[in-house]
Amino acid sequence: MKRYIIGxxxxxxxxxAGIYDFDFIAVKEISTPTEAAKGPLHVLERIREAVRLITVEADISLDLVAGMGIGVPGLLDPVAGISFFSPNFPGWEQVHVVDEMKRFYDFPIFIDNDVRGNLYGEWxxxxxxxxxxxxxxxxxTGLGSGIVNNGKVIYGTSYSAGEIGHMNMYRNGRPCKCGSSGCLGRYVSALGMVNTFKEKLKEGRTSMIQTWTNDQEEQITALMISEAYELGDALSMEVMRETGTILGFGLANVVNLLNPDLIIVGGGMAAAGDKLLQPVRETVSQHALKLSGSKCEIVQASLGSRAGTIxxxxYAYGKLKEAE
Structure with a gap:
């Protein structure tokens, strides 16, 4: 009897949400509004509705589902199945995700951080x-990260290992929501790049983007910067290169610390491709330890927005195999 796994x-x-066979061929994938403002219980109900939609539309009985994995943003305990805190989710504290979902399903349910979910997908x-x-x-909007070392995902003492986005790059830099300042993510995320662009406008620089937005700075997006780059806009090209260079310095530290053979860049900003990644590669090549840097390739993610569900x-499939 063929079995399936839900992500x-x-x-x-x-x-x-997606439902896959054990070769990870998608049977059905959907996207549905979260409605996070309505609170944790409503969000969990929305997850159940997503499960109902994919199983009904794929014509697969719940009896054929072997297990389900859920990627949850924020801080959590994947062993206990508890999400401690999740940004952009009002009232989301100490949510017993697994226990709540088990009330409705007979198959095993596993949770992990959403970025590690993307990591499992791309890996x-x-x-x-x-x-x-x-x-x-x-x-x-920020910088998330996950690490595989010697074939195992690194979790750390409080399941929060790999916060590369909070690596301090500037002693007295931009303030960060984490309580520190100068964090890498404040400069190389989509928001960080837009803020760099706006700072240069305040210095008197000009760009075609000002015409696009009718000088409304709050309308400027990272996508606009990428598009203006393609059209030869000098300021956009400068900001993209500066962003890539700062990311390159951060990743040079990562290369020196972890000695990976691959760094994958995903998320919305990755769509910029070599416009962003070329200065990253150049900076890592120049500033990482030569042996470590020469062994590390930096590539664009391949799964796009599907990485999280896959x-x-x-992740759930792996946990099921561990339990056998």
């Missing part, structure tokens, strides 16, 4: 297949 990628705006089914020492970073399913 859930819980986002602040949308819940992505096992994407750009990282075949590698045993790799780092994934996701560049969106990764959550891969």
């Amino acid at each position: 859930i990628d819980l986002g602040g705006t949308n819940i992505k 096992q089914q994407g750009a990282g297949r075949g590698y045993n020492n790799l780092v994934l970073i996701t560049l969106g 990764g959550a399913a891969s």
Whole structure:
């Protein structure tokens, strides 16, 4: 009898859900609104609705589901199945995700951090297949990361290892929500790049983007900077290169510390491709230890927005295999 595995990628705006066979061929994948403002219990209900939709639309009985993995943003305990805190989710504290979901399903349920979900996806089914020492970073509104060392995902004492985005880059830099300042993520995320761009406008620099937005700075996006780069906008090209260079210095530290053979760059910013990654590679080549740097390749993620659901399913599948 053929069995299936479900992967859930819980986002602040949308819940992505997928159901896969054991070869990780997608049977059905959907995206549905999270409605996070309505509170934790409603969000859990939305996850159950997503499960109902994919199983009904795929015509697969719940009896054929072997297990489910859920990627949850924020701090959590994957062993206890508890999410301690999740940004952009009002009232989300000490949510017993696994226990709440077990009330409705007979199959095993596992949770992990959403970035590690992306890590499992890219490592096992994407750009990282075949590698045993790799780092994934996701560049969106912030910088998330996950680490595989000698074939094992690193979790740390409080399951929060790999916070590369909070590596201090500037002693008195931009303030960060973590309570520190000068964190890498404040400069190389989409928001960080936009802030760099705005700072240069305040210095008197000009860009075609000002025409696009009618001088409304709050409308400037990282995508606009990427598009203006393609059109030869000098300021956009400068900001993209500066962003890539700062990320390169951060990743040179990562290379020196962890000695990975692969760094995967994912998230929305990764769509910039070599516009961002070329200065990253150049900086790592120049500033990482020569032996470590020469052994490390820096590539763009391959699964795109599907990494979270595929990764959550891969994670659950692995936990099921461990239990056999």
